[in-house]
Amino acid sequence: MIEFAIFLHSLIVGFMLFFMGVISPVVFKTLKVEDAGIFLRKLFPRMFLYGMILASIAFLLTLNNYTSIYWIISLVSAIFFAANLFFITPRINQFRDEANLGNSQSEKNFKRFHFLSVFLFIIQLLGSLYLLTIFFY
Numbered sequence: 001m002i003e004f005a006i007f008l009h010s011l012i013v014g015f016m017l018f019f020m021g022v023i024s025p026v027v028f029k030t031l032k033v034e035d036a037g038i039f040l041r042k043l044f045p046r047m048f049l050y051g052m053i054l055a056s057i058a059f060l061l062t063l064n065n066y067t068s069i070y071w072i073i074s075l076v077s078a079i080f081f082a083a084n085l086f087f088i089t090p091r092i093n094q095f096r097d098e099a100n101l102g103n104s105q106s107e108k109n110f111k112r113f114h115f116l117s118v119f120l121f122i123i124q125l126l127g128s129l130y131l132l133t134i135f136f137y
Helices: 002-030 033-062 068-100 104-136
Strands: none
Touching (some): 002 068, 033 068
């Protein structure tokens, strides 16, 4: 069971690194800002849902494990994906739309929520990398 949970965390690491190293740079170098926004609004919910499902399954698989760090990190990661999917990303989109209409407070809110989203994303990546490290070493 723990081996499959680790495999799921390796998938999480893979898609997160792929997004950061390939998708994000290519999108912003090849698409107009408006088109990049449209693309990312479609991508992020799917990516966060995928991560939430993987982390949730990893949590369930490790819940009875003698080493609690596996299920704790899996649960926190699943919660962070859910927060991004259901709360943070919709607010980011709302604030971006309002900022594009000239609302300076919405621009500030957009930056705050975007920072929070990125911060959670990095914490999740580090958590999954940590689990891979302690499992293999």
